Amino acid sequence: MASTIRVRAVAGADTTEVQSLIQHPMDSGFVKDAKGELIPPHHIEVVQFEHGGKTVFTALWGPAVSKDPYLKFGFKGGKKGDDLKVSWVDNKGASDTLTAKIQ
Amino acid sequence: MLRKVLLVAALVAATAQPLLAAGDVDPQADFKAFRKYFTERFPKVPLNDFVNGPYSMDEGLRKQWQAKEEFPPYDFALDKGKELFAKPFKNGKTYADCFPDKGIGIRQLYPMFDEKSGEVITLDVAINKCREANGEAALDYLKDDMASLTAYMAFTSRGKPFDIKIPNDPRALAAYKKGEEYFYTRRGQFNVSCASCHVQNPGNHIRTEVLAPALGIMNALPIYRSEWGGMGSTSRRLTTCNSQVRGVPLPAEAEEYRDVEYFLSYMANGLPISGPGARP
Amino acid sequence: MRIRALIRVAAVLSAASFATAAIAASADDYKAAYAKAEAAITQAHALRNEWTTTAAALKAAKAAADAGKFDEAVAHAQQVEALANGSIAQAKEQEKLWPEAVIR
Numbered sequence: 488m489a490s491t492i493r494v495r496a497v498a499g500a501d502t503t504e505v506q507s508l509i510q511h512p513m514d515s516g517f518v519k520d521a522k523g524e525l526i527p528p529h530h531i532e533v534v535q536f537e538h539g540g541k542t543v544f545t546a547l548w549g550p551a552v553s554k555d556p557y558l559k560f561g562f563k564g565g566k567k568g569d570d571l572k573v574s575w576v577d578n579k580g581a582s583d584t585l586t587a588k589i590q
Numbered sequence: 591m592l593r594k595v596l597l598v599a600a601l602v603a604a605t606a607q608p609l610l611a612a613g614d615v616d617p618q619a620d621f622k623a624f625r626k627y628f629t630e631r632f633p634k635v636p637l638n639d640f641v642n643g644p645y646s647m648d649e650g651l652r653k654q655w656q657a658k659e660e661f662p663p664y665d666f667a668l669d670k671g672k673e674l675f676a677k678p679f680k681n682g683k684t685y686a687d688c689f690p691d692k693g694i695g696i697r698q699l700y701p702m703f704d705e706k707s708g709e710v711i712t713l714d715v716a717i718n719k720c721r722e723a724n725g726e727a728a729l730d731y732l733k734d735d736m737a738s739l740t741a742y743m744a745f746t747s748r749g750k751p752f753d754i755k756i757p758n759d760p761r762a763l764a765a766y767k768k769g770e771e772y773f774y775t776r777r778g779q780f781n782v783s784c785a786s787c788h789v790q791n792p793g794n795h796i797r798t799e800v801l802a803p804a805l806g807i808m809n810a811l812p813i814y815r816s817e818w819g820g821m822g823s824t825s826r827r828l829t830t831c832n833s834q835v836r837g838v839p840l841p842a843e844a845e846e847y848r849d850v851e852y853f854l855s856y857m858a859n860g861l862p863i864s865g866p867g868a869r870p
Numbered sequence: 871m872r873i874r875a876l877i878r879v880a881a882v883l884s885a886a887s888f889a890t891a892a893i894a895a896s897a898d899d900y901k902a903a904y905a906k907a908e909a910a911i912t913q914a915h916a917l918r919n920e921w922t923t924t925a926a927a928l929k930a931a932k933a934a935a936d937a938g939k940f941d942e943a944v945a946h947a948q949q950v951e952a953l954a955n956g957s958i959a960q961a962k963e964q965e966k967l968w969p970e971a972v973i974r
Contacts (some may be wrong), residue, residue, distance in 0.1 A: 493661060508661045554819040555663055627973045774971040775964045779921040780871060786969055838920035846918070
């Protein structure tokens with residue numbers, strides 16, 4: 488099955504710029520469906536980016552983050568060809584992970 | 591000499607076939623006036639940029655949009671659309687068998703006036719006609735599958751200029767005129783027309799949104815709206831516009847909607863398809 | 871402009887208190903008002919120009935009638951008729967006025 492994670496990391500002089508798009512419903516738990524019943528919360532809780540064995544970015548998400556979240560950040564270090572590992576876990580215990588090469 | 595020229599000119603005018611019924615529908619004159627209005631009102635906006643709607647009107651919004659276009663929110667819908675487009679019907683045929691050029695890079699030709707049925711056919715309607723001709727149930731014009739499919743087809747036409755034809759047929763001219771009428775007619779309890787927002791107020795705010803200019807407003811459809819958290823079809827946008835002014839929407843792809851799409855697409859002839867679009 | 875007058879009428883009706891009339895409305899009064907409202911809605915529908923608030927007011931009229939509050943129900947039904955008449959007037963007016971808005 489196709490990954491839910493899309494990531495593009497580009498190495499600069501001393502900073503690597505990372506962008507990612509993750510496919511996830513990110514239901515807050517506050518929205519009602521057509522029948523008037525609450526759609527239960529279903530959202531990513533933790534997103535982690537690892538490079539060279541170290542965590543370079545952690546995001547703790549909750550009900551305020553929208554569907555199919557887009558994320559952009561930069562971290563010091565990283566060079567072309569290095570591995571960047573992205574993983575997420577949601578409130579139902581589901582997870583996904585992807586390793587991409589820094590460009 | 592001058593008298594001879596004038597005489598010839600008078601004879602030519604008298605014998606020339608009038609393109610218009612009753613001389614009160616002149617799409618070419620409308621086209622020129624429409625374009626002149628927007629280019630004069632927004633002299634700093636390059637002509638082709640009008641297709642980017644609010645982003646051509648607001649620099650801050652544009653920057654956010656450009657950053658997201660590197661990883662557009664409609665990426666998932668595009669993948670879904672590509673899958674749906676390639677999937678064969680139960681009888682083994684595909685959409686490629688219904689459309690010119692196998693359905694790739696043809697979005698800019700729609701809407702078309704169908705001389706057989708005497709109606710305007712939009713891309714969405716053509717998709718359903720293809721399905722029905724091949725024994726498949728029609729797709730709901732307001733739901734995700736139609737939005738994803740048209741998003742993919744629009745994507746294959748990105749950059750191609752709108753090429754809408756109004757054949758020399760009184761029914762086509764009537765459809766064009768009805769579309770023009772729909773666009774300028776006030777509706778809903780708020781008593782506004784499409785023109786009230788998109789001709790009189792592009793670049794201005796309506797609540798928190800920046801209004802798009804009517805010139806090129808069809809070019810980015812279908813659109814992913816952050817407000818919807820997903821891709822929505824042209825029908826979804828038109829029916830929502832109606833209810834937002836407290837007007838009861840007509841059924842999706844009703845004659846009025848197809849005609850207004852025809853009118854607005856013709857006004858954008860020559861401007862590039864920018865769909866699928868991403869909007870706030 | 872007639873349409874503005876009609877919108878004002880509809881606004882006044884909706885703001886009006888639904889308290890006791892000199893003679894309390896009966897179920898028959900409600901039925902009559904409802905029939906007039908429905909006739910107006912039918913005409914608006916035929917003109918393909920209806921307002922979302924018309925249907926909302928109709929719901930309120932029915933709810934009040936079901937609860938036996940006929941004064942309120944009649945007032946709501948009259949509001950429905952005013953709103954439907956508003957959209958009818960709008961459609962008829964606009965048929966003549968729209969060409970003036972066209973960019974020339």
